[in-house]
Amino acid sequence: MPVPSPVLYPPFNVVRLSHVDLGVTDLSASRAFYVDTLGLQVTHEDDTAIYLRAMEERGHHCVILRKGKAEVGVLGFKVYAEADLDAAHAFFKGEGLPVEWVAKPFMGRTLRTADPLGTPLEFYAQMDRLAPIHQKYALYSGVKPLRIDHFNCFSPDVDASVAFYNSFGFRVTEYTEDAVSGRLWAAWMHRKGGVHDMAFTNGRGPRLHHLAFWVPTPMNIIDLLDLMSTTGYVANIERGPGRHGISNAFFLYVLDSDGHRTEIYCSDYQTVDPDHEPIKWDLKDPQRQTLWGAPAPKSWFENGSTFAGVPTQEPSLKAQPIVAP
Amino acid sequence: MPVPSPVLYPPFNVVRLSHVDLGVTDLSASRAFYVDTLGLQVTHEDDTAIYLRAMEERGHHCVILRKGKAEVGVLGFKVYAEADLDAAHAFFKGEGLPVEWVAKPFMGRTLRTADPLGTPLEFYAQMDRLAPIHQKYALYSGVKPLRIDHFNCFSPDVDASVAFYNSFGFRVTEYTEDAVSGRLWAAWMHRKGGVHDMAFTNGRGPRLHHLAFWVPTPMNIIDLLDLMSTTGYVANIERGPGRHGISNAFFLYVLDSDGHRTEIYCSDYQTVDPDHEPIKWDLKDPQRQTLWGAPAPKSWFENGSTFAGVPTQEPSLKAQPIVAP
């Protein structure tokens, strides 16, 4: 049985994923994609960075576009209270992982650390809060993104990644098992009561496979496809639309000009029950990937964004999913 | 300032609203409404009761239709762990409220108690878990309800009701204030990270104003309107479709054959952040009720379902909302 039991009383309380710091080589090209095409709202911009939020978010930002190399700076998570930050500091330090208090604009006290693979993580309890805009309908554009939903990362050892995040309270909702080895090929883990805040997929890692935004209906995604197809972004559509068997999500994967992948995502389900049972899928079941049967393109299984300064490793599990010819 | 500060470390951990026990005078008429029209799934039925769940629920039931008088038996809530049940027992007992362990089919240890108005409540940690059906698309029918979302109750003293539920961890997301008296006219409170698990509206109470099911898009609601309008249920459509200013929900209110009111509800938002700021509305703002301007019918402000054996009181706050002529 590859999925660890959930830890009912974790050492600190992570509320949800919060934000990502993306290195981009051309701020204005990235602005055209994330703001003019996806429809994220700018909350701050200067010569080196653009801060963005989605339509129902009150925290200052969920994405930072930072001028630099095309790699990922850090994945951010919000914890419940300041005391949880101290507990997180103790936890990561106890695991022998690097810990540091860092100053970040628009945020309160921030703990910078990493998981055992080196994935840069930061935790905070307080971020500047902004006035609601979810009923300012004149601002809605693009895919009308409502909120950041999750991160998905390549891991060279999904069993180990799941065990680590499970130890501080992430709970598995669905997973893919390699029937031959009995090992995890992928797993979806949550804190905020949806299918995931963080997922891991077998592959060279650590790398960010994608970040995702939640939208209410497939119509949002169809609108984005029509827009991208007729504004010069047709080559940036990588996979979809379709419905994943796993998570039941209606999905679309698109690429920015640096190759960072974003999923637009709807139709997942509520998982707040602490006794919510994980769903197991077989690696060789094509409906796992796409309920409707179409396999994913090879690029989707291969490409990802590296984390700044973090070396990657090849996975030990060599089993392969079904790939489009 | 009428809204109390949230209690960050409540005495026990309520996960979410869970189920309601509805007294109905004609089981077969109620089955026609909740199963054949709304599309809830039967998980158990016998001569005296029908147990129902919505499409993404794994708990055994969210509604019990129980043959009897047209009144409400109890409102049920799920707590995080068995220890929370004991803490809840201590909390309610400490408040001088009745507490009792009761045996309920399909459920583990169950605490029966009541709030200060007498609203019958029950708490449990474990209910029978059923296999997922959310991807059995052939079963979807009616409004395709995904999950129970919330209860809304009339209270003769909303300030007091809010203070009480706040004391064990419910957090206010939006509220209506009577500008004249400075008192609360209505409030929406959550545990599971949406706009509400429980709301209170000024009026003769305690009475259940409505229960609500969550659906993903307004199209579900339009389909239900078309179905009800052409299958003999046109008189059971009370209000809607529309969008509430409060909660931003696209809504429809329908009545069963005993007058119990159900809301079908979508488009609310995520509220998991512990520092999520409540939104204040003025009682005299018509967009509070319906963002698009149409006032609610009088029946919507007046009618509700009593709780079995619980006397009601008139509200002391006499301020009136805007009502359709």
Add this chain to the structure above:
Amino acid sequence: MPVPSPVLYPPFNVVRLSHVDLGVTDLSASRAFYVDTLGLQVTHEDDTAIYLRAMEERGHHCVILRKGKAEVGVLGFKVYAEADLDAAHAFFKGEGLPVEWVAKPFMGRTLRTADPLGTPLEFYAQMDRLAPIHQKYALYSGVKPLRIDHFNCFSPDVDASVAFYNSFGFRVTEYTEDAVSGRLWAAWMHRKGGVHDMAFTNGRGPRLHHLAFWVPTPMNIIDLLDLMSTTGYVANIERGPGRHGISNAFFLYVLDSDGHRTEIYCSDYQTVDPDHEPIKWDLKDPQRQTLWGAPAPKSWFENGSTFAGVPTQEPSLKAQPIVAP
């Protein structure tokens, strides 16, 4: 039997309704409504007029906003070929109605005439054709109107109006009969194969009750409601959303700053068969108006736009529909 038999070989071939010339008192206020809010595209504008088309139209314009009094200039129809124009000239002249060839910008030879009530009409075969924009998705905004769909006019004698338009090929698809007098209270007539190009409703007339745009789904209408409600147009929402029993259309009625009424409309059906049977409704059937049961507001039955220089008459049929209290 109040509905005349269709004329299979009419004296001239009307293809469809085409355009309306609306007098507006403030061009910039009207532009804000029709362009910035509804999403129509400007094809020409100068100091005295703004020409608009919808997203899938190739003809130069479907609406002309003309600076002047808040009244309607003319209703325009496209005929099949130049020969039909000559035949129309002969037909209207033969009926003793005024006929005149007029010069209109962006249009070929144009016949100006009127129906027996004085409703100003114009017919043409050729209008400037523009390049397609239906796949320029970046241009879509507001309600994303695809095409003009129909006109609806108050008539003081619906039987007579229907008989007249029937005589040159309009075919009745649905109608409302006053059961007491056996007279028509309203009728929907088409040329282009939908439920209507032109409808008549009993009332002081001739007046334009509304023009209508076709959209593909109710979601377009819900988006418009959200936009209008939060950009200062909440008082311009007159009726809806709802589904008409007649025509099966999902509808919304909105008013511009001069009180001209526009319907946004979807979900009607195809009527190209020449033996398509009209559907009869009783004036006292509330589901005729709104399938879901809610009656229309009084203003909807009373207010309309006069035609420039055309006196109105009170209807002889005094029967009344069901009106919201």
Add this chain to the structure above:
Amino acid sequence: MPVPSPVLYPPFNVVRLSHVDLGVTDLSASRAFYVDTLGLQVTHEDDTAIYLRAMEERGHHCVILRKGKAEVGVLGFKVYAEADLDAAHAFFKGEGLPVEWVAKPFMGRTLRTADPLGTPLEFYAQMDRLAPIHQKYALYSGVKPLRIDHFNCFSPDVDASVAFYNSFGFRVTEYTEDAVSGRLWAAWMHRKGGVHDMAFTNGRGPRLHHLAFWVPTPMNIIDLLDLMSTTGYVANIERGPGRHGISNAFFLYVLDSDGHRTEIYCSDYQTVDPDHEPIKWDLKDPQRQTLWGAPAPKSWFENGSTFAGVPTQEPSLKAQPIVAP
């Protein structure tokens, strides 16, 4: 210029495509697909055939499932009046094509003939008319098909097929040209005012590539995908969902148990104007096939249904579209 000029006054008036007679090897398997899965309504069935209509159709049938070999019996078209039938008889006879008056159940006088490739065609003016069911919402199921929309046929000589159908009034709305030879690779032709009643694609023919049903929104198609994927029909999903560049249609292609292909189709546009300009696409433009960029699978270009007793020819135009690897 490969597209012939439209014939404004054709020799007879075809109103629309009407019905198809499909040979199926297992009536009960076909019933499960067309009725239980797609949601067509049975209007007659006996041991040898099942007659079906879609939700807004009043004609007796649009599909006949006839027990026999897996091939197509005939494509049916409705003409405007009985006189058009006689004119059609004269036209086809004048072209040296076979003509015969045949007796068909539920239909009036019926002309059986063929186009120059041998495609079996039948024309009629009158078919039994049935009571409307479009507002019987309890009957809607599956993809909720509203009406038959078009046929698409392989032709070994698209230029010739287009010229022939053009000669009796079909008008081209969009077409694909092979830039090298200047010949037509595909064309879409209509009578009823949509993008097509009949389309031709270069390939071994004559064969039926697909029939199509019109639905109002992409959500209908997504619902069908979810249903088929979870009721044993995942392998019957051939292509889609996607949006065609040509026609702008949101599409899905599914196969019945005999390999007959059905398209589910929405989002096309109105083409009633006689001067509606055809849109030209290049064979090598991938957005022609799918606006969003994904090429069609090889099977979609190769497989089709033969017509009973009609030999096929290979196309002379050897140019190839872009095919998925």
